[in-house]
Amino acid sequence: MKNVLSFLFIFLLISCNSNGKRPLLGETEYQQKLNASYKDATTSPLKKKDLKNFNGLDFFAVDSNFIVTANLTRIENAPVFEMATTTDRKPLYKEYGLLSFNINGQDLELTIYQSQDDLRDEKYKDYLFLPFTDNTSGNESYGGGRYMDVMITDIKDDNTIELNFNNTYNPYCAYNDDYSCPLTPRKNHLDIEIKAGIKAFKKN
Structure with a gap:
């Protein structure tokens, strides 16, 4: 015992x-x-x-309908530009390509970006930046949009890549005004409700 x-x-x-x-x-x-x-x-x-x-x-319920295969069309010789942020900071980006995909029968498109600062960092040089807003933005999700990280190494030989909208995150500005965050370009608004991934944060 x-x-x-x-x-x-x-x-x-x-x-x-x-x-x-x-x-x-x-x-x-x-x-x-x-x-x-x-x-x-x-x-x-x-x-x-x-x-x-x-x-x-807080997250939306995990939904496999928001895991999609996107076709990537690369943008050749895209110019470097200053992306607007929530502050005076102007980070340098390039348009990397256009992502075309379908969710629940609706054809959609997003522009994906490459940070020029990240290219100089061995840890982040293979990261691509995908910001977007949708019809939940400002209600159930953060008004400034949500982000998704995509890896260049995940792009397949046929120029397709999996997008998992369950794995999205908010810019730090959604939690703390002390941060400077890229603003989602208007062209990256999805006219659909993406009820997957991170929700708006309720501050104390």
Whole structure:
């Protein structure tokens, strides 16, 4: 009996976090990683008062209808331009290509961008930037739009790529006005409700 009680005690110690932390919420690995990043004070964009009460971001229910295959048409010799932001900062971008896809029978198109600053960073040189707004923007989702990261290395030989709108995130400005965030270009508005991915953040 003594051995059984000792085993149970050790099991409880292992099972419970010594700091009393609860497991982070999230239906998918992507959601759990994003929540972990926002919970960590060293990586979180949240203000101190919001971080103190943070229990997880709000997401739409995961929906496979918003995982689509897009056809990429590259834009050759696109000029470098200054992208507008929420501040006076003007980061340099190029239009990388046009993404054509279909959601629920509706043909849609988005322009995908390449940060010229990221090209100089080995960690981010293969990242492409996909900002968009949709008919949930300003209501269920953040008014300034949402972002999706796409990797050049994920583009297939036939110039198709998977877009998973369940794996979207808000610009840091949705959480904290101290940040400078690119504004979604008007051409990247989708005339459809994208009820997938991150929702608007409710500040304390």
